[in-house]
Amino acid sequence: MSEAGKTFTPGAGGKGKKQDVASPEQPSQKKKLSKAEKRKLRMEKQKEQKPDANQPDAPSVKQPEKKSDVPQKSKAELKAERRAKQEAERAAKLAQKGEMPSTNQGSTGGQTKPRSEIIKKERPRVSDDIKVDDPSVLKRRAKKLEKQQVPQRIDSEKKVNLFNHLDQFERSISLTKELSFSSGGIHPAIVMLGLQYAEGYICGANSSFLNQCRPKSVSMGNAIKYVKMQISNIPQDKSDTEAKSLLCESIDSYIKKKIYLADDAISNILIGNKKIKDKDVIMIYGCSSLIVRILCDAHEKEEIKFRVIVVDSRPKQEGKEAAKRLIRCGVKCSYVLINSVFYMMPEVTKVLLGAHALLANGYIMSRVGSSLIAMVAKSQNVPVLVCCETYKFSERAQTDSFVTNELGDPDDLVHSNSSVDYLRNWRSIKNLTVLNLVYDVFPPELVSMVVTELGMIPCTSVPVVLRVRNVEG
Amino acid sequence: MPLTALPSDLAERLDQFIRSLKKGELKGSYDVAHQTLLFLRRLISQSRWSTAKDLRERIRLEGKKLISTQPSESAIGNMVRRVLKIIWEEYVSIISGQGVDSGDTQESLQKMLRADVHVDDFSKPCPNLKGRVIESINELLSELEGSADSIATQALEHIHSSEVIMTMGKSRTVEAFLLNAGKSRKFQVIVVESAPSYQGQELAVNLAKKGNIETTVITDSAIYSPSWLDLKAVCGSHALALAAKHYSVPLIVCAPLFKLSPQFLCSEDQEAFNKFESPQNVVDFYESDIHAKVHIHNPVFDYVPPELVTLYISNIGGNAPSYVYRLLRELYHPDDYEI
The missing domain is CATH 3.40.50.10470 (Translation initiation factor eif-2b; domain 2)
Structure with a gap:
């Protein structure tokens, strides 16, 4: 797990914090991050949940080190992982410098305000995930993936014209083939989650805890945002373990409040x-x-x-x-x-x-x-x-x-239960595309x-x- | 005069025809219409009758049998009505010694006053009726055979280049229509696969292979999303029609005239025209836990109200839905709406 932590933290600052973040004793925490990783992993689907999510954080804390770690930041896209990392760094920084006495719980209120202001100032950015048709974006992404030791999925060559801007992947290509277990870049739990998503086993936005982090889903974006915020809100004087347990708690409460209780409430409202x-x-x-x-x-x-x-x-x-x-x-x-x-x-x-x-x-x-x-x-x-x-x-x-959508595996349409399988060789027919x-x-x-x-x-x-x-x- | 029994070989043929209708061996209304017409021609030439009245009675009787075997297949009834109309026309023209304009069957005030060709007595003997009727039926047959082609030739009037067209399921007429347009224009077709028959997939493969038309298959559920960029939707289900309406996309229905039926139906009358197929296509029987407790519906047809349709293209040209009543008048004799 600490390995996972390492990938997160190429930068010098806030190592301690970061490691907690990815540490194995915190299952839920791990999952949250895994979600972030996951997205990267799957790349494909992620659409941008909330373009503004990264930006408010980044400018709000100006740290020289950060700039050096994250050269890509200048580009439009910051991955969720990076965001988490920044948050962790920031939290650590704050702890070290003690520049904000009220960082602890009080920081919640303090931070939200500037954040919303920043949101207004930020120029909306277009996520790279919907710009797959731009070769420079693809290249950039490939580079990043390589750096992060994330196996890359191969884009399908048969695509529907209209959707050239979205990723089209095929299930047949094994995602894990390239991923050696010693690579250490990604925690196994994350890999598992990623595969589950990739295969579409988990569908629906909230059938389980994990589902809130469904790749490229809006709910997942919101969950990430929440975790990030919690990380940044961790009292700076707490020890790592305390901080971890606090985080877990807050995540659990998020799950409980936003998903389970919300479901209860909706059910009661409707029936009531x-x-x-x-x-x-x-x-x-x-x-x-x-x-x-x-x-x-x-x-x-x-x-x-x-x-x-x-x-x-x-x-x-x-x-x-x-x-x-x-x-x-x-x-x-x-x-x-x-x-x-x-x-x-x-x-x-x-x-x-x-x-x-x-x-x-x-x-x-x-x-x-x-x-x-x-x-x-x-x-x-x-x-x-x-x-x-x-x-x-x-x-x-x-x-x-069209602009933001997910393209399912076109082969899903082929296995029909009809006796005649018209689409069996659809790839060999030049003018035929299948859109799912x-x-x-x-x-x-x-x-x-x-x-x-x-x-x-x-x-x-x-x-x-x-x-x-x-x-x- | 009571009708005599059919000659044995004719009766046998009738049984055979009814059997194949029941089994659903004839695929598509074109085949059904064609076979019905062939049978009626045989009936006219081989059964015994002396007057036009007898003949009409005979055809009504056998036609009723055919219609009741497959009530959802309107082509049978349509063909029976067309033949009845042919007999009426030929009889009138023989009796009055002049041709009857086929568009002139309607009772108008002026015509009633003039009362020149007012025939309601069909019992007069009429020697050369049989030959003329059979000749007309042959004409009708050739019209039937050429209907898909004549619709297809109109394709270029309706499809321009680099257009995006959405269609659903598989229809011989639509396929011919698109293939014909594809010969000279470049455009794109989105085909809805229409589960559980998956005929859409078949159409898509045909279009891409035979016509080199850029074709995309989508699921039934995805109709709504791409509709806004369709310039035209050809022949579809209610949902497709609604989606087309929602995005103000013209909806064109390609249908040869033999499909035009004088039935009055609206969406509430589903039971009157719909047909259901085995739920196996929807959920496989091995999932018995669902089958045991859940009602599974698998209707075959869908109803598209006229207000959602922009244009009907038939083999005689394009018409607005509001004009259909007039076509009906031309095709069928008002007395024959109810057989």
Whole structure:
């Protein structure tokens, strides 16, 4: 583990702190960082969560050493790891110099203010992750990866024109092949996590703790941000172990507060406000752990009698899992593929959708297909409720699904259960490309309301919530 | 006069035809329409009848049988109606000694006043009716055979170069349409794979291989996202149509005239026209835990309301959806809407 620490800290400053950060005794801490590593590792998917996240920190602490360690900083992209490192460094610096007496808990308030000011001043930067079409960006990234001993994934050569700016990877290429265990650059836990992400085993933004750090997801960005902040807020006079335990605690509380309790709260709000009633027919899409949980709560605790229509789509067919969980709870279910949405819609009284992220302009980023359901529901005057914890709120604004998206493995589309496999040799056909989008973005007009742990709000209130969160730190 | 039984070989053929309809051996409405027409021609030439009235009765009777075997296949009913109309036309033209303009079957006030060709008695014997009817049916057959081509030749009027077109599933007509346009124009096609039949994948492979058209396959769920850059969507499901409407993208439906049915349906009437297939395509049977407790629906058809459609392209040209009623008048006799 200390090896992992080393990679983090090429710089001289704040070594002690840094090592704690990556030290093995702190599982959750490790995970957090791993997430950061992970992103680097996978490179691919990461989209930029919040472009401003790195910048506020960097300029806020001006340290000569830092400049020398991080020559790339001048370039647009700072990786999450680097951010974490900077935070750690800064924290250590502060401790050493004792320049801020109030660094301890008090620093929370002190820091947030300047931060928000800085955000305003910062010129928005475009993440490299959506500039894969620029060769210079690719080169830079390759160099960085090499330095950090992260194996690089090979970009697929068959890409859809429109999406040239995004990474397209293929699962067939082993990520770990190049990675020798002695390399020491990456902690094994991180590697494991990375592979899990890469294979898409973990999907959905919060089915477990790890999921909040799903690569390139907005929620992950927010989680990282939170951890960073916590690191910087660690009382400087504490010993390493104390600091570690403090960090763990704060991370645990984040998980608890933002994910578990938020889920509870959302479930209570929905049911408490009688948004699910007897005889309701509720359409859900895919497998959102939150939604399934709300429905199970409504069925088991409140004994509301309703019916659920699970809509599913290829290639992942996560809806099967949702259907299984619901029937285990005893909820009556129907299951259709997304092409039958219109057929089913007349009997539906409510649509419940999960979200991947809520964007600052009120747009909703969700699993691909959600927009379709929202649109059909809207056309049939069926209310669409989006359930979303506030940790998924993002400061990014986006109006289409192209600029930032994830390209799934196109081969996922090939394994169809039909007897005739038309696409088997699609790579050999010159003009044929296969596009497997993972997310889509749809406008607030299609959504009746968003249910968060803060209550039921319209989509357009996202910036307000974000602001409140920033102030609270 | 009660209708006599069909000659045995004809009855056998009818049974065979009904069987193949039931089994779903005929793929696509073109085949169905073609086979129906061939059968009706045989029926006219081989069964015993003396007057136009008998013949119409006979065709109605057998047509009803055919329609009831596969109610969701409107092409059968359409062909039966077309043949009935042909008989009526030929009979009227023979009786009145002049040709009837095919666009003139509608009762108008002026026509009622003039009452020149007002025929409602079909019982007059009419010697050369059979030959003329069969001749007309042959014409209809050749129209049927050429319908995809004649739609395809209009492609260049609707597709310009470097356009992005989205389509869904596989339709012979659309395939011909795009392939024809691809011969002389460069454009891009996005094909929705349309699970669980995956016909979209087949179409995509065909377009890329045969037409060298730049083709992209997407999943059904991804319809919404790329729609805004489509300039045109050709022939699709309701969801695709809605997405097209949402982004103000024109939606063009390619359909030959034999698919034009005088049924009045709206989205609430799903049960009246839809057809369901085995849930196995949706969830494999080995996942029995789902099958045991969950209702799985696998409808085949979708309804696209006319307000979402910009243009219908049929083999006689492009028409707005609001004009369809007029085409119906031209194709079918109003008396035959209900067989």
